[in-house]
Amino acid sequence: MKKRQFLQTSLALPLLAAGWSRAQAQGVGVGAVVAQYAALVHAGYEDTLAGALELQAAVAAFVAQPSQAGLDKARQAWRAARESYGQTEAFRFYGGPIDDEQGPEGRMNAWPMDEAYVDYVKGRPNAGLVNDRKVLITKSELARFNERGGEENICTGWHAIEFLLWGQDFSAEGAGNRPFEDYVDGKQANADRRRQYLSVVTELLVDDLRYLLGAWVPGLRNYRERFERGELESLRKIIVGLGSLSRGELAGERMEVALNTQDQEDEHSCFSDNTHRDIVNNALGIENVWLGRYVRRDGSTLQGASLRELVAARDAEVAERTSRQIAASVAAARAIQPPFDRAIVGGRDAPGRQQVQKTIDSLVQQSKDLVAAANAVGITRLTLVAPKK
């Protein structure tokens, strides 16, 4: 057992005590499942923060001395950090720390973004906050400008950073290709502000990830502590998150819309052409929670009491069906051929579109299976959080 896992287990044990008696009587208990979920959330944000800190280091090196190699390294760090973050999106949609009234989600991962709100675009050389020298580039100012005057006026988070690293994508085969000279004084207007913007917006993302991690650190009086005492209500939230990501967000917002419009504007990570990985990681995040398992950034595996076992104890058939469907979604997502903005284009028989549709169909079915699974453990009010008490 690795040290980190050991610590996790020993910290989690006292919190599980309440759940154990029932767990002994009828297999895994609600408390144990909720506690394992909390451990997954914590590990997921911890990994994402580690990835974001590497991104921040790469960005710092790049802006100190802009070069193609430095830009490539920052892009690579962004992609690596997104692998972890994508999986954490299974922890959204129930008004938890990520998206309650104070939640930073809109500041971290809002999309689609009108890139002209941040920096120049083709035909509009002076567009964006970068080129508006009246605007002060600080964390609080950028946070204030985010989503101001429209949900697409996004100037912070993963996709703002993505745009600053890749630029607009005009290539059929590849991603955007912003020249590193954009960050070199004398080569592109406002290079100084672009460097500052990239640094500040990355720091803001790191801050927000730290905040989230704090809410899920074990052994503190924080959200996790309340969550772990939440019994069935916490379980309900867990399933609401999985169902909402499956149907409304991943199948709906992130794929059905793009299939309908066949428009690159409607893909999640449109500058980097990383959308196919976003989809896989979202699907995987759902499977992680279902199986009570998470393969960490360092390759180690966190494994514990799972929703699947809990459901299986009440209705083995529903549990089995849900497991199969969730696995099918992950497999279907992996089979989407990048780049996504090409996969969505074409007629009815286009293989790319069919594969995207297959993933959608599987996710839609899995959201229904999750409802059945919730019903099996006595949960019916599934839309979002229960009425405030």
Next chain:
Amino acid sequence: MKPSTVKRLLSTAAALALATGAAWLQADEPPAVSGERPGGDTTVYASGRNAFSFPAANLGDEERTRFVVGNSFFRRNWVEAPSSTRARDGLGPHFIARSCGGCHEQDGRGAPPAPGEQPLGLLLRLSVPGRNAQGGPKDEPIYGGQFNNAAVQGVRPEGEVVIRERAVPGRFADGEPYTLRQPLYSFRKLGYGPMAANTMASPRLAPQLPGVGLLEAIPEAEILRNAREQAAAGRPVRGVPNRVWDAPSQQMKLGRFGWKANVASLAHQTAGAFLGDMGITSSLFPTEACSASQRDCLAAPRGGQGGAPEIDDETLGHVVFYQATLAPAARRDAEAPAVRRGEALFHASGCAVCHRPSYVTGDSPDPALASPALRGQTIWPYTDLLLHDMGPGLADGRPDYQASGRQWKTPPLWGIGLLPDVNRHQRLLHDGRARGVLEALLWHGGEAEGARQQVLKLDRADREALVKFVESL
């Protein structure tokens, strides 16, 4: 209890609710059931930032696909023509916002601008005395039917809105003072010279959207019945329906939407907002709103291929469908003692006469733009959808079809308690002047003066209970 028994009980309750509709007009007793699920089977259990953004719980799979597609056109920005985008070309020439979501943020409610900023979720309608060909307000000759404070490159914005505020102090019967804020509107930096001297301006806040499809499906007869019964009661409260021009059906219809019930259907409201607020033409409103003296506006490039509207009928239909199927959220704390107390006060103070609690929905006006999931639902919007004289304090002095310069439509109350979750504010009334439920109540006058007097007499605990009830809806 068996499910079938529950269902039978519920339908009995629904029947009871219908039967006691008239009793609410007498306004002395709470109804037999206060709806925990304001949207019937469409109701979602939601709070937090996304609370207004869920599809009706009983929506089918294919309808959910249509919902998300409509959502993308609702919230994504439109861009200036000519542009490389195929799907969303044609913003302006004049506009206020770049997307529906610009004003209805998170499908929620707009707010007055912060000091020094231009309004976004709050627009100003303009007219001069007289009527247009359909009997509606007559446009201001230069600036048209509403003021647009933004424009595409190469076109002048119409100008800036100036908002000053006047303090309006008052006192509850128990001696506790309060201060309301009355906004006063004017214009500056006008892009096309002075407005007509007799111009009337009316501020209108973007309301939250969940439940609008259900409001559209309330049988017209029920709304007319509200007016009949109020008239028969012989009290000061006498709501009247508005009748307005409906572009989709090309006829005069009962008004339901807008702060003066000045629009009959969601399709008209949506296409009207696309044109008026974003400068996007549709088959319903094919001509950009540039007046003859706005030459730069007339000359600006258009989106849309070969003279086609900038939003096609199919896409417009998706956006209408999306809004129609946004679901009301379940009530919070419905059984809490303070909320129950507040509910009793709500009825005892006469609020429920205009804010009629419940209806059973019928058919939507255009089945192609709505869902069967909306039909036959017992809903709890708390409105009579009628116009009422609300007194001089709220008057805008600008008639709108049958609505006078002192009349406003009773706005539905559902969702108000979730505004802080979704929009981080709770600005109420037609221009968002009220900071919360209690201030909104204190602004009531005219026909509602009696209800206001009742509220002034309440002690602090009861006032808070009343607010808690409204916020639980």
